[in-house]
Amino acid sequence: xxxxxxRTPKMAQSGHSSGMPADKNISSSVTRVIVKTAGKQExxxxxxxxxxxxxxxxxxxxxxCQMDQLVLVFMGRLLKDHDTLSxxxxxxxxxxxxxxxxxxxxRSLAHSSRNLSTKEPCHQVRxxxxxxNGVYQPAGVSHTPLESALLVEPDAPKVHSQDLEVSGPExxxxxLQNPSIQQLLSNTxxxxxxxxxxxxxxxxxxxxxxxxxxxxxxxxLWQTLELARNLAMIQEIMQIQxxxxxLEHPLNPQSHLGLETLPGGDNALGQSYVDCNDxxxxxxxxxxxxNPFPALLEGQVLQQxxxxxxxxxxxxxxxxxxxxLPTTRVIYTSSHGLSSxxxxxxxxxxxxxxxxxxxxTISTKGPSPTCPIQQPARVPALPSIELTQHxxxxxxxxxxxxxxxxxxxxxxxxxxALANPKASQAILQIEQGLQLLATxxxxxxxxxxxxxxxxxxxxxxxxxxxxxxPWAWDVPDIAEPKGPECCHKSGxxxxxxxxxxxxxxxxxxxxxxxxxxxMESLQAMGxxxxxxxxxxxxxxxxxxSAAIRKLKRSHGF
Amino acid sequence: MEPPNLYxxxxxxxxxxxxxxxxxxxxxxxxxLEGIWHTSIVVHKDEFYFGSGGISSCPPGGTxxxxxxxxxxxxxxxxxxxxxxxxxxxxxxxxxxxxxxxxFENNCNTFTNEVAQFLxxxxxxxxxxxxxxxxLSTQPLPTPGPYLxxxxxxxxxxxGPCPTKILAGLAGLARPFGQALRPFLDPIQIQPHGGSPIxxxxxxx
Numbered sequence: 001x002x003x004x005x006x007r008t009p010k011m012a013q014s015g016h017s018s019g020m021p022a023d024k025n026i027s028s029s030v031t032r033v034i035v036k037t038a039g040k041q042e043x044x045x046x047x048x049x050x051x052x053x054x055x056x057x058x059x060x061x062x063x064x065c066q067m068d069q070l071v072l073v074f075m076g077r078l079l080k081d082h083d084t085l086s087x088x089x090x091x092x093x094x095x096x097x098x099x100x101x102x103x104x105x106x107r108s109l110a111h112s113s114r115n116l117s118t119k120e121p122c123h124q125v126r127x128x129x130x131x132x133n134g135v136y137q138p139a140g141v142s143h144t145p146l147e148s149a150l151l152v153e154p155d156a157p158k159v160h161s162q163d164l165e166v167s168g169p170e171x172x173x174x175x176l177q178n179p180s181i182q183q184l185l186s187n188t189x190x191x192x193x194x195x196x197x198x199x200x201x202x203x204x205x206x207x208x209x210x211x212x213x214x215x216x217x218x219x220x221l222w223q224t225l226e227l228a229r230n231l232a233m234i235q236e237i238m239q240i241q242x243x244x245x246x247l248e249h250p251l252n253p254q255s256h257l258g259l260e261t262l263p264g265g266d267n268a269l270g271q272s273y274v275d276c277n278d279x280x281x282x283x284x285x286x287x288x289x290x291n292p293f294p295a296l297l298e299g300q301v302l303q304q305x306x307x308x309x310x311x312x313x314x315x316x317x318x319x320x321x322x323x324x325l326p327t328t329r330v331i332y333t334s335s336h337g338l339s340s341x342x343x344x345x346x347x348x349x350x351x352x353x354x355x356x357x358x359x360x361t362i363s364t365k366g367p368s369p370t371c372p373i374q375q376p377a378r379v380p381a382l383p384s385i386e387l388t389q390h391x392x393x394x395x396x397x398x399x400x401x402x403x404x405x406x407x408x409x410x411x412x413x414x415x416x417a418l419a420n421p422k423a424s425q426a427i428l429q430i431e432q433g434l435q436l437l438a439t440x441x442x443x444x445x446x447x448x449x450x451x452x453x454x455x456x457x458x459x460x461x462x463x464x465x466x467x468x469x470p471w472a473w474d475v476p477d478i479a480e481p482k483g484p485e486c487c488h489k490s491g492x493x494x495x496x497x498x499x500x501x502x503x504x505x506x507x508x509x510x511x512x513x514x515x516x517x518x519m520e521s522l523q524a525m526g527x528x529x530x531x532x533x534x535x536x537x538x539x540x541x542x543x544x545s546a547a548i549r550k551l552k553r554s555h556g557f
Numbered sequence: 558m559e560p561p562n563l564y565x566x567x568x569x570x571x572x573x574x575x576x577x578x579x580x581x582x583x584x585x586x587x588x589x590l591e592g593i594w595h596t597s598i599v600v601h602k603d604e605f606y607f608g609s610g611g612i613s614s615c616p617p618g619g620t621x622x623x624x625x626x627x628x629x630x631x632x633x634x635x636x637x638x639x640x641x642x643x644x645x646x647x648x649x650x651x652x653x654x655x656x657x658x659x660x661f662e663n664n665c666n667t668f669t670n671e672v673a674q675f676l677x678x679x680x681x682x683x684x685x686x687x688x689x690x691x692x693l694s695t696q697p698l699p700t701p702g703p704y705l706x707x708x709x710x711x712x713x714x715x716x717g718p719c720p721t722k723i724l725a726g727l728a729g730l731a732r733p734f735g736q737a738l739r740p741f742l743d744p745i746q747i748q749p750h751g752g753s754p755i756x757x758x759x760x761x762x
Contacts, residue, residue, distance in 0.1 A: 036675075039651030071643075075678030076634035078561065097675045099644045 033090060035059065037098040046085065053081040065100050073097040435517060518544045527551050563633040566676045567599040568669060569617070569625035570685065586695050594685045595622070596669040598631075600676060601638040605645065605755075607668030611655035612645055612755045632677035644675060645755050661689040 031048055034041050042062075046055060052072060060067045072079035074088055074096045090096065175181055185191055195201050205212045214220050227234055437444055512519070515537040521544055522533045532551060540546035572578070572592035582590035597606035597620075604617045618624045636644070653668050666688070670681045680686070 038647035039653070071640055073634075073636055073675060076566070076632060076636065076676050078635045078640075095674070095678075097644075099640055099647065101640070101643050102646075 031085070031090065031092045031094075033085070034093070034095040035098050036095055037063070037100060041095070048086040049084050051081070052079045052083045052085065052088075055085065056081065059098065063098075063100060069101045071099040071101060073099065515542050518542055518547065522547065522551070561635045562637075563635060564600055564638075565633050566631040566673065568629040568631050568673065568681055569597045569599055569604060570627045570629060571595040571597075571622045572626045573622075586692065588691065588695065590688070590691060591684065592626070594666060594688055596666050596681060596685055597625075598669050598672045598676070599628075600634065601641065605672065607653050607658065607665045609655070609658050610754055611658075612649045612653055612668070614753060614755055629682060631673050631681070632679055634676040636676055641676070642755070645672075648672075649755055661693065664689070 030045055032043055032045050035044055044055075044058070046058070053067075056067050056070050056072070059070055063070075074090055074094070077088065079088060079096070176185075196205075201211075214224075434445075434448060437448065512534060515534065518537050519530070519533055522537075523530075525548065527533050527548070529551075532554065533547070536547040536550040536554070537544075540550060571594070573595050574593040576592070578590045578592050582588065595606075597604045599605075599617045602617065603614050604619060605612065605614045606620070607613075648668075648671070652663070652671070657663055666681065666685050670686055673679060673681050
């Protein structure tokens with residue numbers, strides 16, 4: 001009579017039962033097997049000729065479960081009830097694995113059909129914990145097979161209707177691939193019943209009766225499904241219908257891709273960008289004095305390019321666009337080779353995003369003061385090619401002016417910085433502060449020498465103070481040469497920067513402020529006519545000695 | 558009775574160091590390691606592994622690690638897919654809970670070994686399971702100071718300090734590598750991404 005003793009592993013290691021020596025003769029029929037389950041293992045002493053069924057009985061009492069919940073695995077083989085342990089080659093010290101199935105799954109196994117049973121574990125594996133329990137709440141009996149498959153994890157603690165969204169489209173897609181589900185879905189009556197009986201759908205239909213009409217119309221349903229499958233198509237539709245909105249916002253670079261998927265989409269892209277460009281520039285006619293692009297087409301651009309940009313002091317927001325203007329025109333109408341060069345030279349200036357040159361991120365409004373100079377360079381190459389085809393003579397002239405363009409674009413960093421009114425103001429403030437320092441406490445000037453160096457400050461204090469500060473170095477003369485006895489007055493550092501950049505934004509400030517220091521010195525010299533002084537200074541761009549000569553001449557000395 | 562279905566069981570082996578361990582381990586640890594192994598079991602057309610996120614599964618080769626560096630045939634099993642799921646769920650609640658991950662004692666290879674034995678009765682190759690003990694068994698050596706100075710006497714003048722001597726000195730420093738790093742490595746958890754967790758029907762936190 002086989003006796004079964006179950007011990008904890010620790011006890012087992014301490015040795016066999018006391019009756020071991022006596023059992024040695026019988027021990028050939030009694031084996032100690034290790035049963036491993038769920039991360040723990042226990043020893044069992046059983047007789048060789050024990051059948052699997054009997055063994056299961058023992059185990060079921062030991063583990064407090066039903067026999068059909070037990071599955072024994074040895075060497076990868078499932079142990080059938082009618083086998084004996086010795087038949088399966090289970091010897092002393094071998095390990096048998098035990099899986100105790102949960103009650104529910106053993107029940108659902110019995111119900112589900114054959115093909116579903118192979119697919120269930122897939123769903124079990126692939127679905128997250130918050131799972132498809134709530135997808136369909138079918139009421140009819142005919143839904144049982146589906147229900148048993150879908151309710152595989154009924155105890156998921158987070159079963160809410162929100163789990164529908166949590167499970168995500170990919171899970172639904174996987175479910176749709178299940179042939180049994182496809183079979184169910186192909187049954188139109190069933191599907192209609194599904195949808196109409198779903199409480200959420202019923203709520204929706206109460207709120208908007210049109211939905212029920214839509215659901216009845218199979219064509220609409222089919223189109224909706226097609227659309228849902230092809231999200232790219234949706235994007236394209238949205239893009240085509242809303243080009244105006246693009247004007248105000250920079251284009252999402254991904255949106256190009258939508259149109260490109262359409263045959264001939266590239267042409268549509270290019271055309272839409274041309275349209276955008278023209279529209280935007282047409283809208284800003286008052287600032288630019290007319291859309292320069294049609295003007296270009298008519299060949300009037302030559303005069304416009306060669307003349308200097310208008311110099312009346314414009315308001316701040318125009319300031320951002322004026323420097324943009326010449327570069328815009330130039331780059332837009334350049335030849336194909338030129339445009340590639342300019343775009344290449346602009347890229348080091350931290351042009352971000354857009355893989356292609358097709359962008360319309362030209363904002364003509366002030367709020368992005370740092371961008372306007374970058375953006376014109378990204379004008380599409382497509383329209384430029386068309387233009388140059390029409391105007392070969394224009395392209396010739398532009399090639400000649402290539403070096404200037406290059407210089408301009410290389411200096412575009414400075415242009416950008418200077419176009420920022422705040423930056424210019426900051427530089428001015430620095431200069432004014434230094435001037436003040438020079439007048440009040442010249443002894444401190446060596447401490448701020450690095451700043452003076454950068455601003456092109458020549459080593460001479462204002463004329464009204466004796467020169468007591470020795471300078472040990474020569475400050476490089478960046479800008480146009482000034483008289484060595486004269487000191488630079490306010491705005492000269494900024495002017496030097498601006499003249500270097502060739503940028504008309506030195507017109508930022510009213511001349512009175514820029515030349516205030518020169519005015520003071522002129523006053524000190526005895527030129528009392530404030531207005532005349534100002535005019536002279538404006539004419540000479542702040543050069544005090546030249547202004548003095550001018551004033552003398554005008555006064556007839 | 559129809560013959561039961563036999564499902565092949567494979568072991569996917571990944572070298573997490575991508576060959577660096579083979580080259581640098583002699584210097585760093587003083588012994589040769591062929592790799593830092595991460596393994597997973599592939600059965601029923603799914604890959605199962607244990608990481609810091611618990612037991613996870615994905616399509617074979619579907620983690621961020623990409624395709625395996627080697628594939629070992631473990632054998633075949635009669636265990637059906639849903640039975641295997643049950644088994645994994647029970648493991649995931651007991652021995653291989655997410656928080657039970659320990660890089661030395663209860664890691665992906667421990668899991669794989671366990672599962673392989675369940676499925677086929679066979680263990681995974683020992684070079685994989687011996688890895689933590691290999692690393693931890695590096696012995697601290699005496700300080701490299703006398704080691705270096707003793708060698709500097711024999712340095713040939715034209716070469717200056719021989720680079721290999723310097724490396725040897727560094728290796729001496731690195732000898733207690735494994736032990737010293739243990740407190741730092743213990744909280745490390747490896748979880749290749751690209752899998753989905755496996756949970757028990759009764760809800761696993």
